[in-house]
Amino acid sequence: MMPIRQLCCLLLIFCLLVGCTGIVHAIAESLNVESGKEFVYKINLDSGDRVQFSFVTTGQASSKLCFSITFPNSTVANLGETDQFSTSFTSNAKGTCELHFDNTNSSEASLIALDYEVQHYILGMPEMIFVLVVIAVLLMVVVTGYIIMGKYS
Numbered sequence: 001m002m003p004i005r006q007l008c009c010l011l012l013i014f015c016l017l018v019g020c021t022g023i024v025h026a027i028a029e030s031l032n033v034e035s036g037k038e039f040v041y042k043i044n045l046d047s048g049d050r051v052q053f054s055f056v057t058t059g060q061a062s063s064k065l066c067f068s069i070t071f072p073n074s075t076v077a078n079l080g081e082t083d084q085f086s087t088s089f090t091s092n093a094k095g096t097c098e099l100h101f102d103n104t105n106s107s108e109a110s111l112i113a114l115d116y117e118v119q120h121y122i123l124g125m126p127e128m129i130f131v132l133v134v135i136a137v138l139l140m141v142v143v144t145g146y147i148i149m150g151k152y153s
Helices: 004-022 127-151
Strands: 025-033 038-045 050-058 065-070 076-082 084-090 095-102 110-119
């Protein structure tokens, strides 16, 4: 049977690993923008987040639609008519990034395949790497404690 200390350490490591799985948010969605309408997709961001996204539109005749981005600092980038786009940027303010898909000039609906990923950063490092460094330091402290305790037993 395992000693209580080893069981607690294994439980702590398991909890940290399970907690780390939700750090990076990657989404792949299909959006349907009806003809004559505009669709706004919102992404919540913190300051310093890195965002990568791309989309491709499909339609029966012309799949182009007007696309613009409103960044969290209220800056608007109008990219005109396009059927595909890809970019990455770092958010310099906390807020909502809005992706505007405007299909008002079309007579048919467009299907949009949207992929995006948001990476959070702590002290200039990706959050996942930061958490792994913290876990490694914690494990080194535990191992050092066992070595020191073993010498005095």
